[in-house]
Amino acid sequence: MKDLDISLNDLKQLTKWVKESGDIRELSLSCNGLDFFISRNENTNRDVTSQAPVAPMPAPVASSSSSQEKIEVKDSVSVPIESPAAPACEVTVGENEVLIKAPMVGTFYKSPKPGAPAFVEVGQQVSPKSIVCIIEVMKLMNNLEAKVDGRIKEIYVEDQQPVEFGQPIMLIEKV
Structure with missing residues (x-):
């Protein structure tokens, strides 16, 4: 696949698109020597090789949500990405x-x-x-x-x- 110039905002939009799409379960792309893999299936285990150094990522946040997604980078941590359909708490909002x-x-x-x-x-x-x-x-x-x-x-x-x-x-x- 040909390398693309892609911004963090573009990755966020792609991730959102995959989350909201009923048809797409996985998306793989290459950008400036880094390969990205986005999956809607929490059981998908796919290694993605990075030729550039990978910065340390924060520890994953524990969640009881069953609709988690993961971005995985080989030789690094797997970071869960929470589904927007599952906020941490329910809040009742009044008219005013x-x-x-x-x-x-x-x-x-x-x-x-x-x-x-x-x-x-x-x-x-x-x-x-x-x-x-x-x-x-x-x-x-x-x-x-x-x-x-x-x-x-x-x-x-x-x-x-x-x-x-x-x-x-x-x-x-x-x-």
């Missing part, structure tokens, strides 16, 4: 409330740096451009904004906790 969900798999940070005050606390007023947290993905910090005028009603995630795609993070009561 907005639920902020994790837009990606990553690590939740409540403050801009260790020891700094949290972006928001329960009961705090927020505006649409207020930063409420950071989700770190592969050393990239992604600010999440409130997107509404309101008050923080609940925070469901602890600082430095891993989050899954679609996992509830905060509940904002609109004002």
